[in-house]
Amino acid sequence: MRDTMENTCVIIKPDGVCKKVSGDIIKRFDSEGLKLVAMRMVRPSKETLEQFYAVHKGREFFEPLIRFMCSAPVIVMAWQAENAVAKVRQIIGATNSKDAAAGTLRAMFGTDGRRNVVHASDSAANAQKELAFFFKPEDLMKYEYGDWNK
Ligand code: GDP
Numbered sequence: 755m756r757d758t759m760e761n762t763c764v765i766i767k768p769d770g771v772c773k774k775v776s777g778d779i780i781k782r783f784d785s786e787g788l789k790l791v792a793m794r795m796v797r798p799s800k801e802t803l804e805q806f807y808a809v810h811k812g813r814e815f816f817e818p819l820i821r822f823m824c825s826a827p828v829i830v831m832a833w834q835a836e837n838a839v840a841k842v843r844q845i846i847g848a849t850n851s852k853d854a855a856a857g858t859l860r861a862m863f864g865t866d867g868r869r870n871v872v873h874a875s876d877s878a879a880n881a882q883k884e885l886a887f888f889f890k891p892e893d894l895m896k897y898e899y900g901d902w903n904k
Pocket residue numbers: 810815819848849867868869870872873874876
């Protein structure tokens with residue numbers, strides 16, 4: 755793996771799953787050249803989410819955020835690319851869906867500041883920490899696109 759190769763943690767939030775746009779979201783990352791290396795549907799506990807979002811503890815949006823993230827299953831994924839963190843942040847758009855640039859996933863499918871359809875890591879270090887909540891190291895798949903045709 756080249757040393758600029760990164761994994762990033764992407765979560766399709768409860769609104770994305772329930773609005774049935776998971777396929778559109780996955781399709782977008784595939785088309786943008788990122789490689790899917792892990793995926794799981796889960797219903798994270800309140801405790802897990804409080805740790806996952808610990809950096810925001812004490813903010814006024816923290817409790818409603820945790821309630822929202824517990825409200826339905828989510829789909830957690832690891833996507834890999836060179837500069838995957840920055841690439842994915844670009845594709846999802848600004849935190850508040852109302853401010854997100856046209857064509858970004860949050861503009862296309864999100865609603866507001868909280869219900870913004872997708873989470874993505876903000877640094878490579880945080881991506882590692884976030885993925886560790888949901889995946890063991892061996893859950894991250896190593897493969898090449900040509901493998902099926904060997
Ligand atoms: P992100 O990295 O773009 O997801 O944004 P943050 O890490 O700052 O916030 C985490 C999540 O908390 C966001 O994705 C939103 O779901 C929620 N959130 C952040 N800021 C606000 C806010 O000002 N109002 C509300 N209602 N929710 C927020």
